[in-house]
Amino acid sequence: MRTARRDFRLPRAFYLRDAATVARDLLGHRLVRIDRGRRIAGLIVETEAYLGVEDQASHAFGGRRTERNEAMYALGGAAYVFLNYGIHHLLNVVVARQDDPHAVLLRAIEPTEGLEIMFARRKAARVAQDLCSGPGKLGQAFRISLRENGVDLVTSARLFVERVRDQPLSNADVVATSRIGVDYAGDWANSPLRFYLHGHASVSRP
DNA sequence: CCTCTGATCTTCT
DNA sequence: GAAGATCAGAGGG
Numbered sequence: 394m395r396t397a398r399r400d401f402r403l404p405r406a407f408y409l410r411d412a413a414t415v416a417r418d419l420l421g422h423r424l425v426r427i428d429r430g431r432r433i434a435g436l437i438v439e440t441e442a443y444l445g446v447e448d449q450a451s452h453a454f455g456g457r458r459t460e461r462n463e464a465m466y467a468l469g470g471a472a473y474v475f476l477n478y479g480i481h482h483l484l485n486v487v488v489a490r491q492d493d494p495h496a497v498l499l500r501a502i503e504p505t506e507g508l509e510i511m512f513a514r515r516k517a518a519r520v521a522q523d524l525c526s527g528p529g530k531l532g533q534a535f536r537i538s539l540r541e542n543g544v545d546l547v548t549s550a551r552l553f554v555e556r557v558r559d560q561p562l563s564n565a566d567v568v569a570t571s572r573i574g575v576d577y578a579g580d581w582a583n584s585p586l587r588f589y590l591h592g593h594a595s596v597s598r599p
Numbered sequence: 600c601c602t603c604t605g606a607t608c609t610t611c612t
Numbered sequence: 613g614a615a616g617a618t619c620a621g622a623g624g625g
Contacts, residue, residue, distance in 0.1 A: 441617070450617070461609060479607030481618050498617060517620060529618045574617055 408469030481529030
């Protein structure tokens with residue numbers, strides 16, 4: 394006999410916390426994308442927290458509010474997708490209350506479902522760990538585009554996060570470091586706001 | 600192993 | 613006009 398097992402989507406309350414807590418807590422849970430009726434999924438293994446208007450590395454620093462970053466001001470649980478370097482679509486999970494622009498960048502995923510679709514999409518990938526080991530790569534593998542910008546992960550049928558574990562991660566499983574590519578951000582460049590699962594093959598820069 | 604660079608679009612100066 | 617929450621390919625050691 395097998396235990397009846399259901400996959401529960403992370404609820405609204407999960408996202409209504411501070412960005413560093415959510416960034417750490419998202420590790421090990423499953424990002425799911427339904428695209429053209431096909432399911433693509435993987436475990437979140439690397440994240441970065443961006444802490445609203447005070448954080449010099451954040452797109453919302455100083456209260457900046459433009460057409461591009463408008464989704465950062467949505468209620469926690471929304472997706473914030475932006476085009477980086479004119480080429481890559483980066484996926485963030487918005488957290489905290491509405492009009493408080495905190496977010497968590499998803500930087501790497503361990504693919505678990507739909508690998509053949511990802512390989513077809515990511516020509517340069519030779520092995521599974523090449524598919525989503527970076528924020529631009531996972532955007533490509535999961536076919537994230539600006540159409541997903543503002544989508545609510547709590548209610549959407551095509552993009553959401555499923556609960557995988559019930560217990561908190563132990564400190565030994567999580568590494569916290571400074572964020573990648575934010576050297577311009579003064580003291581914020583050194584804050585330990587990047588989190589990844591210790592020793593995981595799909596992490597972008599262990 | 601490493602460093603360098605092109606690609607390409609939004610925002611701010 | 614410049615820089616950016618990046619990636620891949622080329623070239624050198």
